[in-house]
Each structure stands twice: as structure tokens, then as C-alpha cells.
Amino acid sequence: MKVKEVADLVGISVRTLHHYDEIGLLTPAETTESGYRIYSENDLETLQQILFFKELGFPLKKIKDIISSPSFDRTEALEIHRKMLLEKRSRLDNMIQTIDKTIQHMKGEIEMSNKEKFEGFDFSSNPYEQEARERWGxxxxxxxxxxxxxxxxxxxxxxxxxxxxxxxxxxxxxxxxxxxxxxxxxxxxxxxxxxxxxxxxxxxxxxxxxxxxxxxxxxxxxxxxxxxxxxxxxxxxxxxxxxxx
The missing domain is CATH 1.10.490.50 (Antibiotic binding domain of TipA-like multidrug resistance regulators)
Known part of the structure; x- marks a missing residue:
């Protein structure tokens, strides 16, 4: 796939992909004689991992170190990221329930205790984020x-x-x-x-x-x-x- 096709597929800018190439984070499999970057299936899998780690809050330099390490395990990375997303989804579901109940309370449809008003808020660290940082931090x-x-x-x-x-x-x-x-x-x-x-x-x-x-x-x-x-x-x-x- 050409750089524009990858950018459209993923939803990021061509400039971002060019930047990843320039810093050696994601260099496409080949470049045509006319200078077009051609991305392979493996390149797309690497890009997916890069975006996962960006979601975790890792800087690009650290992502480069992680995915280029001989010890990097792509499956392990996906499993940890999945656990983090499930934890995040659970927290969001709880907050949505709190919002729905608050709306009903404001309309006078239900009574809501002060404790219930803050259900779903969790300012403790995500245990799976800690796992990720212990593994790659x-x-x-x-x-x-x-x-x-x-x-x-x-x-x-x-x-x-x-x-x-x-x-x-x-x-x-x-x-x-x-x-x-x-x-x-x-x-x-x-x-x-x-x-x-x-x-x-x-x-x-x-x-x-x-x-x-x-x-x-x-x-x-x-x-x-x-x-x-x-x-x-x-x-x-x-x-x-x-x-x-």
C-alpha cells in the first residue's frame, strides 16, 4: 500500500507516516524508483503496535526502542493492551450509569445518595497500565x-x-x-x-x-x-x- 492509502486506512496524516519513517520508527518495506513509499502487511502490523503504545502514553523514542528489541513479543503486547481496554471499558460503563441516574435524579424521577453521585470515578492507577510499564518502562x-x-x-x-x-x-x-x-x-x-x-x-x-x-x-x-x-x-x-x- 502507498503512504496515502495507509493514511486513509488508519486515519492519520501522511505527514505523521513520513515522520515515523524519518526517525526510523516505521520504515516501509520498499520505496519505488519514483520515491513512493510502499508498506507491507508486516509494516501495517508494526504501525498497529506503534498506535497501541501511543495510546498507553509511551513517547515515540521509547516505542522505537521497545519494538526494535529482540525481546519484544507482539502477542504479549496485544494481550496487555486488551486487558487495559477492558478495564477502561468497565470504568466508562460505570460512569455512564452514574450519568443516567443523575439525569433521572435531576428530573425528580429517582432519589440519589451522595455516594451514588460519585460511583464510577476511580483515580487509582490502572493495574494493567502498571503491568505494561513494568514490562516496557x-x-x-x-x-x-x-x-x-x-x-x-x-x-x-x-x-x-x-x-x-x-x-x-x-x-x-x-x-x-x-x-x-x-x-x-x-x-x-x-x-x-x-x-x-x-x-x-x-x-x-x-x-x-x-x-x-x-x-x-x-x-x-x-x-x-x-x-x-x-x-x-x-x-x-x-x-x-x-x-x-
Whole structure:
């Protein structure tokens, strides 16, 4: 499909699609000799994901990082988004009922208590939005990096030494069961070390461990301390998170 056809199909502007192409967020499968952008079925699926994440409130730069990651799972993303929409629909249905009852109350058709007037209003966070942000958000990483950047040269050196020491200790026990006392003791040290600089929930900690295996860049760096360490840490982190919830 040409860019104008895609824009008309989706309901967005041609300029928006051009912008996505310019920033490397959505580059069409091919461009004709005359310069026309041609979008494939896969491109349309990627565009759908982009718009889903925009609905979640993610900035374009972050969306690009998410969908280009080797660990990105399109089905998982759709399932989380579906849960968010169901939660939103439920809240809207409750508010519509409150509006209908309020109209009847104003017409004198029914009596309405003060409590009933505010049914449907919910200012708490959507639990599925939190799930999405824990899966793809980078708040904990940003906080951690910000804290590290505040350290003096000597403090950074001490932090790096502690970081390397923990990895070396874990590498020495990587052939043990991730459920063993030694493994869980070592991974507990890692969890508390991460939380010195960031704010990792147990779910985020578990997700981070999965990323160690899903993202080959993590795997390569971690396995420098010992082959198989990334897989061992993922399993131990998952067990630690599940046991301590």
C-alpha cells in the first residue's frame, strides 16, 4: 500500500507516516524508483503496535526502542493492551450509569445518595497500565543511571568493583540449582544492590532477568563472567521474585 492509502486506512496524516519513517520508527518495506513509499502487511502490523503504545502514553523514542528489541513479543503486547481496554471499558460503563441516574435524579424521577453521585470515578492507577510499564518502562533504569551519574569518581569505582564482585560470585555458583540456598542468597545480594541505585519491584526484577536471556546484548555481557550465567541469573531472579511477593 502507498503512504496515502495507509493514511486513509488508519486515519492519520501522511505527514505523521513520513515522520515515523524519518526517525526510523516505521520504515516501509520498499520505496519505488519514483520515491513512493510502499508498506507491507508486516509494516501495517508494526504501525498497529506503534498506535497501541501511543495510546498507553509511551513517547515515540521509547516505542522505537521497545519494538526494535529482540525481546519484544507482539502477542504479549496485544494481550496487555486488551486487558487495559477492558478495564477502561468497565470504568466508562460505570460512569455512564452514574450519568443516567443523575439525569433521572435531576428530573425528580429517582432519589440519589451522595455516594451514588460519585460511583464510577476511580483515580487509582490502572493495574494493567502498571503491568505494561513494568514490562516496557525504563523508570527503574533511568533512576539507577541518574544515581550513578551523581557519584564521584571514587564512588563510581567502588560501585563498579562491587558490581563485578557480585557477578563473579554468581558465576562461581552458576552450575548449582537456581533454587538452592546459595543461588538465592547470591541473587538476593544482586536484588538489593540494584535497589541501592534504582527502584526495582519484584516484578521488574523478574522481567529484568528475562531480558538477560532475551536480549543477546545482555547475554553477551553477562556471560563474559561465565558461560550460562545469564540463564542462571534469569532463573534465580524469577524464583526469588515469586518467593518474596
Amino acid at each position: 525504563d523508570k527503574a533504569v533511568d533512576e539507577s543511571n541518574a544515581q550513578i551519574n551523581k557519584l564521584s569518581k571514587e564512588e563510581k569505582k567502588a560501585w563498579e568493583d562491587e558490581f563485578n564482585a557480585i557477578y563473579k560470585e554468581l558465576a562461581m555458583i552458576r552450575y548449582e540449582s537456581p533454587e538452592s540456598d546459595a543461588a538465592q542468597k547470591g541473587i538476593k545480594v544482586w536484588y538489593h544492590f540494584l535497589n541501592k541505585m534504582g527502584n526495582y519491584s519484584l516484578d521488574a526484577f523478574k522481567g529484568l532477568g528475562q531480558m538477560y536471556v532475551d536480549d543477546e546484548r545482555f547475554t553477551k555481557n553477562i556471560d563474559q563472567f561465565g558461560e550460562g550465567l545469564a540463564v542462571f541469573m534469569r532463573d534465580a531472579m524469577a524464583i526469588y521474585a515469586d518467593r518474596n511477593k
